[in-house]
Amino acid sequence: MSEQVKRRIENGNKIPRRRVTSYDVAELAGVSQSAVSRVFQTGASASKDMRDRVFSAANKLGYRPNAIARGLITQRSNMVAVIISRQTNLYYPEVLVQITQRFSEHGIRVLLFALEHERDVNSTLDQVLQYRVDGVVTAVTLSHEQLKTLEHAEIPVIFYNRTHPEWLINSVRCDQEEGERWLVGQLVGAGHKRFAIISGPEDSQVSTDRTRGALQRLGELDIEDILIVTGDYSYASGRAAFAEIIHNMEPHPEAVIAANDMMAIGCIDEARETFQLRVPDEISVVGFDGVGPARFAAYDLSTVRQPVGRMSEAAVSMLIERIENPDLSPEKRVFSGERIRGGSARFTDSKI
Amino acid sequence: MSEQVKRRIENGNKIPRRRVTSYDVAELAGVSQSAVSRVFQTGASASKDMRDRVFSAANKLGYRPNAIARGLITQRSNMVAVIISRQTNLYYPEVLVQITQRFSEHGIRVLLFALEHERDVNSTLDQVLQYRVDGVVTAVTLSHEQLKTLEHAEIPVIFYNRTHPEWLINSVRCDQEEGERWLVGQLVGAGHKRFAIISGPEDSQVSTDRTRGALQRLGELDIEDILIVTGDYSYASGRAAFAEIIHNMEPHPEAVIAANDMMAIGCIDEARETFQLRVPDEISVVGFDGVGPARFAAYDLSTVRQPVGRMSEAAVSMLIERIENPDLSPEKRVFSGERIRGGSARFTDSKI
DNA sequence: TTGAAAGCGTTACCAG
DNA sequence: CTGGTAACGCTTTCAA
Numbered sequence: 094m095s096e097q098v099k100r101r102i103e104n105g106n107k108i109p110r111r112r113v114t115s116y117d118v119a120e121l122a123g124v125s126q127s128a129v130s131r132v133f134q135t136g137a138s139a140s141k142d143m144r145d146r147v148f149s150a151a152n153k154l155g156y157r158p159n160a161i162a163r164g165l166i167t168q169r170s171n172m173v174a175v176i177i178s179r180q181t182n183l184y185y186p187e188v189l190v191q192i193t194q195r196f197s198e199h200g201i202r203v204l205l206f207a208l209e210h211e212r213d214v215n216s217t218l219d220q221v222l223q224y225r226v227d228g229v230v231t232a233v234t235l236s237h238e239q240l241k242t243l244e245h246a247e248i249p250v251i252f253y254n255r256t257h258p259e260w261l262i263n264s265v266r267c268d269q270e271e272g273e274r275w276l277v278g279q280l281v282g283a284g285h286k287r288f289a290i291i292s293g294p295e296d297s298q299v300s301t302d303r304t305r306g307a308l309q310r311l312g313e314l315d316i317e318d319i320l321i322v323t324g325d326y327s328y329a330s331g332r333a334a335f336a337e338i339i340h341n342m343e344p345h346p347e348a349v350i351a352a353n354d355m356m357a358i359g360c361i362d363e364a365r366e367t368f369q370l371r372v373p374d375e376i377s378v379v380g381f382d383g384v385g386p387a388r389f390a391a392y393d394l395s396t397v398r399q400p401v402g403r404m405s406e407a408a409v410s411m412l413i414e415r416i417e418n419p420d421l422s423p424e425k426r427v428f429s430g431e432r433i434r435g436g437s438a439r440f441t442d443s444k445i
Numbered sequence: 446m447s448e449q450v451k452r453r454i455e456n457g458n459k460i461p462r463r464r465v466t467s468y469d470v471a472e473l474a475g476v477s478q479s480a481v482s483r484v485f486q487t488g489a490s491a492s493k494d495m496r497d498r499v500f501s502a503a504n505k506l507g508y509r510p511n512a513i514a515r516g517l518i519t520q521r522s523n524m525v526a527v528i529i530s531r532q533t534n535l536y537y538p539e540v541l542v543q544i545t546q547r548f549s550e551h552g553i554r555v556l557l558f559a560l561e562h563e564r565d566v567n568s569t570l571d572q573v574l575q576y577r578v579d580g581v582v583t584a585v586t587l588s589h590e591q592l593k594t595l596e597h598a599e600i601p602v603i604f605y606n607r608t609h610p611e612w613l614i615n616s617v618r619c620d621q622e623e624g625e626r627w628l629v630g631q632l633v634g635a636g637h638k639r640f641a642i643i644s645g646p647e648d649s650q651v652s653t654d655r656t657r658g659a660l661q662r663l664g665e666l667d668i669e670d671i672l673i674v675t676g677d678y679s680y681a682s683g684r685a686a687f688a689e690i691i692h693n694m695e696p697h698p699e700a701v702i703a704a705n706d707m708m709a710i711g712c713i714d715e716a717r718e719t720f721q722l723r724v725p726d727e728i729s730v731v732g733f734d735g736v737g738p739a740r741f742a743a744y745d746l747s748t749v750r751q752p753v754g755r756m757s758e759a760a761v762s763m764l765i766e767r768i769e770n771p772d773l774s775p776e777k778r779v780f781s782g783e784r785i786r787g788g789s790a791r792f793t794d795s796k797i
Numbered sequence: 798t799t800g801a802a803a804g805c806g807t808t809a810c811c812a813g
Numbered sequence: 814c815t816g817g818t819a820a821c822g823c824t825t826t827c828a829a
Contacts, residue, residue: 125816160575162806165821186538193559203557207545223512362742390714391743477800514822517805
């Protein structure tokens with residue numbers, strides 16, 4: 094009789110009440126513990142009779158295999174970390190939900206890490222490592238050193254909507270620059286000549302990508318004297334930014350390019366309410382993301398929608414592939430945004 | 446020499462590369478493994494010399510205690526499950542983020558479960574149990590049987606925005622009925638006599654609570670012939686619902702009560718755009734939640750805001766208390782919503 | 798203060 | 814196909 098079983102019998106009625114284990118099931122079913130383990134695995138060998146007895150015993154006792162113990166022995170926690178931050182421009186609650194659901198279909202659970210500030214990422218990473226997750230999806234930028242730490246622990250990482258031109262990393266992102274270039278092309282094609290840009294937070298890579306794309310295209314089209322003001326992705330900051338633009342740019346701009354939809358909406362409201370400007374007749378406004386409110390009739394935003402469904406799908410499948418096969422070479426997947434010709438800006442007639 | 450150490454020496458260079466454990470740190474530091482364990486605990490006894498040697502060795506090897514193994518021995522995973530669903534009326538991405546951050550401050554990680562449909566809850570619960578979480582916060586309704594299962598496993602549960610009049614459960618919620626009663630009182634006080642209600646999904650408890658509250662108060666104030674149509678909490682469904690109302694109610698209603706803000710916004714857009722009705726002059730619209738878009742200038746919704754900060758705070762602290770002390774008696778905390786007198790409805794002058 | 802050794806509840810290997 | 818037994822990496826007595 095094993096020590097484990099002995100102790101069990103002695104401790105039978107002590108507090109805290111013991112949780113039911115595979116040993117209990119084995120005893121009730123009259124089989125060995127390893128048999129119980131096998132029955133609860135997918136491709137293991139067990140006779141029909143054995144299965145029946147074990148399952149019935151397990152049901153009677155309300156037994157469920159302990160995933161923690163399993164993770165310890167198999168070296169697979171079946172958990173992945175998803176790291177987000179306030180800055181993440183949480184444009185869609187959907188992104189998180191979709192990613193979680195997709196992982197779940199593959200038997201993988203999501204351990205969520207939400208940072209207040211990006212500087213908290215070190216302690217977060219510590220936790221990620223302690224929990225021995227099988228992989229990481231991060232919507233937060235990591236330093237080279239942080240990346241090395243994960244690499245050293247052999248934990249595959251997928252960057253969501255951020256990348257790095259030189260590092261060998263896996264990333265899934267929307268082509269921010271391409272989207273902005275299209276928006277600019279449309280605006281300029283329709284005759285706009287004076288531009289202002291509302292960028293996002295300084296340390297948001299998404300924002301810098303977008304702003305860079307817009308500026309490049311504007312430069313190519315010989316548009317100059319562009320005023321850039323900074324917001325924080327919020328509606329309120331969009332409103333404030335527009336007021337700032339009007340006060341600092343004379344004559345007023347003909348078009349405003351906001352780094353995301355929320356600020357574009359704030360911008361429109363400020364233009365209409367405070368400055369009595371008609372959109373798009375007197376001023377054009379474009380955003381980026383394709384969030385729900387962009388479709389509200391009051392705004393009908395001209396914007397570029399991120400294909401969140403396909404992006405989250407890609408992030409999940411890329412990570413799972415790399416968990417199964419760690420030697421897979423790095424891959425960067427870039428998705429074009431969906432171009433939405435809304436009513437908040439005067440565009441060309443071109444379909445391109 | 447232990448078996449473990451022996452095997453280690455033999456296996457030294459095999460694939461997969463071994464992860465660094467407390468044994469490795471102990472060896473390098475020239476101390477026992479238990480010493481290493483103690484150094485990494487909060488209130489354990491260890492001399493300064495010991496600490497220094499262990500920490501330096503640990504740093505050199507990049508050692509991090511394995512939370513999975515710790516969970517196995519301590520019977521505490523330091524993880525809680527948070528269960529949400531599409532139906533959850535995910536009005537704030539903030540709720541989830543706030544809850545996660547607050548748990549994190551207490552050294553607790555969030556394992557996220559996102560259901561497509563509420564009927565998937567059984568298999569989800571199975572996973573929750575397998576991972577031996579220390580507690581559960583659910584924004585999904587559980588059946589009595591499901592609740593019993595968790596109770597039997599001695600896992601404390603907090604219901605978020607749902608409750609049950611008879612069961613002994615812990616819950617945190619916004620007082621939906623009170624909020625609706627206030628909205629109705631305001632509308633009736635301002636002279637509205639003909640009402641329509643846009644309810645949420647049939648199986649959403651939040652929606653039924655809100656609708657009931659509104660209907661009760663309307664009844665008390667002798668308002669009759671109320672048309673009720675059903676939406677799914679979305680903007681589009683709000684638009685569709687308003688069209689349905691206009692087609693089925695003659696003369697048109699003077700006020701529409703939507704079960705959430707998104708539908709209220711859809712309702713306003715449909716009223717303005719399709720039926721050329723002025724809001725609030727020709728028709729009043731109220732919502733519920735206090736989401737960001739409710740504050741957009743184009744809508745300026747009259748609504749009731751859920752105090753998400755305090756609610757998530759309450760959910761977290763209640764759950765932690767019950768993890769520490771399982772015998773704590775059940776508690777239901779009900780928060781009043783913040784009353785917002787927006788411009789989408791004609792209200793009384795009363796401040797009450 | 799320190800170390801040895803016994804588990805925690807699984808899976809995996811190896812005989813029978 | 815089945816059972817015995819050794820890990821997985823930690824915490825926790827219990828002696829020294």
